Amino acid sequence: MKKRFFAAAVTVCLLLGGCAGNKVMIPYSSDTNSMTLAELDKGGESQLFAADLSVIPLGDDKGADAKLTAESVLLIDSTDNKVVYADNIYQKMYPASITKIVTALVALKNSDLEDIVTISHNAANIKEPGAKLCGFKEGCTITMRELLTAFLVYSGNDAGVAIAEHIAGSVDKFAEMMNEEAKETGATHSHFVNPHGLHDDNHYTTAYDIYLFFNELVKNYGSFVDIISQGIVKIEYKGPDGSYASRTFSSTDRYLVGTQTAPEGVTVIGGKTGTTGLAGSCLVLYSEGENTHKYISVILKADTGDALFLQMNELLSKISQS
Structure with a gap:
């Protein structure tokens, strides 16, 4: 501490x-x-x-690539803890579903992956238009491992509410835990009000803070890396009547499902996407270069999903130049 x-x-x-x-x-x-x-x-x-982190002073941005038009962009060699590219990384931004990495960090610290979680009425009845849902019904039971997998791979917001309620008793109490975690991690420009990233004006972060959270996860929680590296997952759980049920989900990460190819010499291990109208299209990735170094890359508020992945490829191409 x-x-x-x-x-x-x-x-x-x-x-x-x-x-x-x-x-x-x-x-x-x-x-x-x-x-x-x-x-x-x-x-x-x-x-x-x-030894643990890359620290980037304010005004030390290294962004000069006209192809990287997203609002905030960051690439860090997490093996050597050196910044490769940084542009507008301390700007207050809406994270959309990248929020889910913070939820995962709190969950991994405060629960067991074999915990049995019961889906509540609140979790099963999110009504916000456009909210992505796994489709779990009230009364379903599922392990925390399976729930986190559906949450991070498919980005189901109902899974986020279920995680929050299981750990803290309510979404509001869980948000308090997220903000405490932000303080402990040194993410001093973040504030969260929910576990999933559905829009709220008082729910925000920065590209640098996202790096801090993600760095903590990939360096200390192998289970997190295992989960985010999966392109397609089969989630098993029990229905409200105790009967066996399963669902198959595809990752929102185009690299993992084969609809986007990384630049030559770069292997994408995994990551987390996020999209809302106000946040734009967002992505944080964990990748490996030919030099076996690991890299964390963040792009926030690209105009579209296509623009996001084209710009991420432009950013990842800088790995071979670093």
Whole structure:
């Protein structure tokens, strides 16, 4: 935990262009906001932080590619923790279903994958027009592993409500947990009100914060990487009467279902898409280059799905140049 408070402190300092004096005001922590850098550095916290993350100071954008017209774009070599490309990465953005990676992080920390989740009336009756649903009925039971798989691969919003209610008792309480996780991760420019990303003006993040969440997941949760790398999944569960049921879902990631090909020398491992009218078309990916380095790429608010994947290919092509 101390390491994460340090991460948040360093992030804020760098965003402000440097720390004046030796005092660091650490956000979200009333009992540590008077610690000095020297105190924080005892035990090697600064070295631990530097080894885990790429820190990009405000104004250090490296974006200059006219083909990358999305609102916010980021590519990081997560093996060496170096920025390859960055443009407008601290701009407040709506994440749409990329929100689901934050939900997954909270779920993996606060539940067991073999937990049995019961689908509630609320989860089974999302009425928002255009909301993507797995179609689970009230009273169905399913393991957390299967539910997270449907949630991340197919992007079913009903699965998100079920996860939230199982862990926190309500969507509102779960959103509080998401915001606490954002504080711990150092994602100081994010705020969430639901587990799925259906639009709310007070539900936002940045490309850099998405990197922080995604980096935490891919480096510490192999189960998450296993789930997001699947193109087609068969989800098994029990109906309200206890009978066996199953559904087959395809990934929303075009790379995984074969409708988009990555640039030569790049292997897409997995990722998460997101789309709403106000968020535009969004994508975060985990990929590997020919040098065996792993990369995290983020594109937020492309105009269309086609434009999103064309621009992601342009961004991934920079891996061979890094």
